[in-house]
Amino acid sequence: MAMPQLSHSRRRFMTDTARMACGCAVAGLGLGYVASDARALPADALRPPGALPETDFLSACIRCGLCARDCPFDTLKLADLGEEGPATGTPYFTARKVPCEMCDDIPCVAACPTGALDPALEDIDDARMGTAVLVDQENCLNFHGLRCDVCYRVCPSIDEAISLKASHDERSGHHAIFAPTVHADHCTGCGLCEKSCVLPEAAIKVLPVRLARGEAADHYRRGWEEKEANGAPLVEGLIDLPDRLPGPGTDNLAAPGGFEPTFKLPGGGQ
């Protein structure tokens, strides 16, 4: 049986529609690829203070550049097209180049017309642009027993966001190591530490929070904290057995005054 002849106009309508649908699909896929590719924020690109989480930020930031204009330190840059960086036109800064000086009046947030930089951020100390991480202990001068301390000294939240944690320096045998230690609860991610690190490549870097931080499982409880909060052991009737510790005063009969290693290295080390 012969196919019924389609009228010319009907055939044309159908080919036009098919062409338009395919064109739309191709254009949409292409644009979708480009738009979602832009969601990958490189690790050294930090968003301004108060920036919404990245996925929300990309729906909110209209790339007007008003935050960058009102930044008194020219910290904020707008991403250029084709740059291996944040989505085209969005504001970011690179801590090692120009860190955030943490203005009290937060002019970038005040300038943002859309709320992409959250106006709820009123105290710059509450900003979380990233978290500093001492990424390279092997090159950090303080870990060599030197008193560089620069990252600690420049930190706007000195002794809160970065403190120096003293420990015995086993290399020299009679000095201390003052390890710069970041406390993420207080670190705004301004990047002054990274900027100021005296090494050719900074040993302390500000990373996006998603890269910098782990997360404890919800069900995890630290026994000693629970015990302290409770004022007593959580389970009644536990027997507190003596701890086997090195040193005198333990119940180790085989090696009074200390414990005997379970094995000895060949050659009599230790």
Add this chain to the structure above:
Amino acid sequence: MSVETHRPVGFEALEEKGWIGSRRFLLLRRASQLLFLALFLTGPLFGLWITKGTLAGSMTFDILPLTDPFVATQSFVAGHWPSATALLGALIVVVAYVLLGGRSYCSWVCPVNPVTDAAHWVHRRLDLPKGWQPKRSTRLWLVGIVLAVSLLTGTIAWEAINPVTIIHRGLVFGLASAWIVAAGVFLFDLFVARRGWCGHICPVGAFYGLIGKVALVRVSAANRDACDNCMDCYAVCPEKQVISPALKGAPGSSPIILAGDCTNCGGFIDVCAQHVFSFTHRFDERIVEPSPQSAPEQSAASKIHKECSQ
């Protein structure tokens, strides 16, 4: 092909109105485009801050917020409710273009317009083929695609590649990509599709065109009875399809160009030696009655023109 089609476009207008008179709106448009760029540039160049930001969003004298309504719409579709400043800015822009004509943005403000106009000028000088001419509705489909992609990816999708804001941002903030993107648009219009970007593709213009459907300021072919069919208006108009309904409409039909596609560039007001067109508002449906003297009053140039064409 008659002689008149080989006569340079605008020849009669030049004879009739002089060099300036036949380029009045073109010069005004270039001045306007420069002015809008200058508002953004006096700050970074001379420290005199008038308007901060870009065409996507700006703040003038710390008091007047403006937001591109297409960007705001994408942001909304992507899942963010813009805060009051941005919404107010978008509202002001929409109201302004409802009054001034939606796509007035394209021909009086947008920095891409000089680029595509230059491409068209070279295109005409080199007499190149018109190339790919997708349907005029393509850009409206693209508006739909952009909104759909914004919805699905949760980003302001078009801003990833929008030449309008990339070029403007590049000029204002000193980013190199402005020149590369401008060159890309220029070459596209020159070799791939005549009047391609602004006339067929750009969804930003299409969005302003939607506003333009109800806009107040309009071009009217009020004196259409004086038309001598020189076709110069069709030659200069970037959106030719808007002319005929007004110019060649049946007697009694509206002489107003009501199509949203019209960019209110004034190009064919300039080029028309017969003073057919004029700016007016959309409710001004007056038609100049042909006076008995009007026919012999044709300019010398157009008389030659007529003789040549016979």
